[in-house]
Amino acid sequence: MTVQVKQAETTRDSLELLYNISRELVSALDLRTVLQRVLLLSMGNVGAVNGTIIVLDNQGQPVDSTIIVGTQIIERTTEQLRITFEQGLAGWVARQKQAVLIPDTSRDKRWIRRPDDEKDKTGPKSAVSAPLLARNYLVGVMTLVNPSPGFFTQEHLALVQAIADQAGIAVLNARLYEESQRQTRVMTAVAESAGVITGSLELEEVLQRILEQITLALRVQVVSLALIDPREEILKFHISSDKSDKSVVGLQLKLGEGIAGWVAKEGQGIIVSDTNKDPRFYSAFDRQIGFESRAIACAPIKARGKVIGVVEAINPKDGVFDSDALQVLTGIGNLAGTAIYHAQLFEQIQAAHQRYLELFEDSIDSILITNRDGKIVEANRQAELTTHLDSQALLNLSIDQLHTVNQEKVGNGFMKLSSGSTLSYESVLHTREGLQVPIQVYAREVLIDDMSHLQWILRDITERKNLDSLRDDLISMIYHDLRSPLANIVSSLDVFDAMLPQEGDPAFRSLLNIALRSTERIQRLTNSLLDINRLETGQPVGNTFPTAPILLASEAVDAVLPVAETKDQVIKLDVPSNLPHVLVEGDMIRRVLTNLLENAVKFTLPGGEISVGGNLDGEWVHMWVQDTGPGIPSADQRRIFDKYTRLNAKEGPKGIGLGLAYCRLAVEGHGGRIWVESHPGQGARFCFTLPVPKS
DSSP states (O other), X not given: OHHHHHHHHHHHHHHHHHHHXXXXXXXXXXXXXXXXXXXXXXHHXXXXXXXXXXXEOTTSOEEEEEEEETTEEEOSOOHHHHHHHHHSHHHHHHHHTOOEEESOGGGOTTSOOOGGGSTTTTOOOEEEEEEEEETXXXXXXXXXXXXXXXXXXXXXXXXXXXXXXXXXXXXXXXXXXXXXXXXXXXXXXXXXXXXXXXXXXXXXXXXXXXXXXXXXXXXXXXXXXXXXXXXXXXXXXXXXXXXXXXXXXXXXXXXXXXXXXXXXXXXXXXXXXXXXXXXXXXXXXXXXXXXXXXXEEEEEEEETTEEEEEEEEEEETTSSOOTTHHHHHHHHHHHHHHHHHHHHHHHHHHHHHHHHHHHHHHOSSEEEEEOXXXXXXXXXXXXXXXXXXXXXXXXXXXXXXXXXXXXXHHOGGGGGGGSSOOEEEXXXXXXXXXXXXXXXXXXXXXXXXXXXXXXXXXXXXXXXXXXXXXXXXXXXXXXXXXXXXXXXXHHHHHHHHHHSOTTSOHHHHHHHHHHHHHHHHHHHHHHHHHHHHHHHTTOOOOOOEEEOHHHHHHHHHHHHHHHHHHTTOXXXXXXXXXXXXXXXXXXHHHHHHHHHHHHHHHHSXXXXXXXXXXXXXXXXXXXXXXXXXXXXXXXXXXXXXXXXXXXXXXXXXXXXXXXXXXXXXXXXXXXXOEEEEEOTTSOEEEEEXXXXXXX
């Protein structure tokens, strides 16, 4: 009966103890207060002298702790405590989720022995440890110690486990409450910074505001900001809150060098509590500027998913960084990235706008801006000088009052200017005095304040027209002056050819053949000049007759073969003999093929290969000349058929740039088309089409 009474009293005392503990725990939400109360209540009720509680996060990693040694409360998690959790008794309890009693710590491998455990000091101890669980969710580990081996009993173990079960929910709630408070502080700090940092588009002001907000949020001695130079892959410090002459501004780090360089390269923030213990710390900067960096928090600055710089907070005034310091710094860093990107973009836009204004006003060409209806809304100085109209007079006009708009090029209502490409044509500009100035017009659509406008560049081509006219007159004069003496030379050579015996002097025969080929070439040139003038005036091609393509190609190859042989070049004739006849003026097309072959010989290296080919393509015969020369850039492939156009005029073969112009006019005069297919370094293929006679 006495035993039953004692058991009942013990049960009642335990229940009363647990009730009191529960009441104590639910009266506080502050994590530090909860931890201290749990430890003090537990130590007082089981006779422990020392005690620890390690708080774990959702991943089971230590995030906080409280240690009580005698009457002294130690509130910060130390490196020694982390080792204890990872390798000692607390770690074992956390992994097993099981309470344990150690009667003698000197005989249990789970107890990490320290210098104060030696016999001449505190010696062996008794320990009890239990997991703090909340709905089978591990939130921490509590360990209690008594300096006397064998002090704790199974009843102590059961009581400690019961207290731990009661404390689990309280610790979890307190931890979650602290996390929510910390998140609130972080969000508040970041939100307050957001309004300040993004309140300007001036880059220097944005950078200064970033430093000020970090200094206020983290209460540190110095804040510095560095940006990455993508061209050199270096990190350059642009601004610092340290205004002394020896600040870090202007100093540079390679990516990966120092703590800042490491953060820039890895793209993740870091807190270094003691720079002397971190091998990444770059002490040369401190020696150079006479500063001591004891603790550093560093976070990347990101914009559009890319690291563009870093921000460093150095030496917190409280000696250590708060647990949420990196989160605050990272949040402000993200804001800084967006603000810096916008400020840089704004600077670029401002600079581009200024450059545009300078180019607009200082251009040697007349530039006008019109709305979509063609009304002039802006004009540069050159437009005023060329038209002899002031800006106000120009703004009262439409673009078609200044020059004849090519409707075929730009379309009705300028619709063809909506494609984004620049259209060009020749026209005549009308000045205030009624003068007519030949111009080249370049028109395109531009966006101004998100509204569609049209830009017109009017280039004065008076000199070019005068030169073209002089050149045409000169060529015409040469042609007419050459015709008569050339005809005499040809007649004389024909007489010599008839008079010279076939078995005569070979040297004389060779010289005569050279003279005959040269005069034939001059005749082709003069005839081509005549045809160019005639075709440009719109006159039709002369008499056309069905002609075999193989005959035209063979005669053209024979004409250029002697020159090709002097360069050890091979000309392959790949024109099928069964190709249908083409309806052409034979001499003109023969000269087209000869011109293309002569060009191929010019641009093909000695020992190279040239081919002439053809096939049937519907109602057209498709012919081509392929060389193995340097090729023609795509940007030049259309203009090479214009008069007087020569690529690499200074370094390339000599000429006046009329051969391909003649080829174009001759082929188009027959209703066909001509083009070039080429890639630089892979030769060129000149192609053209000729009509097949209709049956």
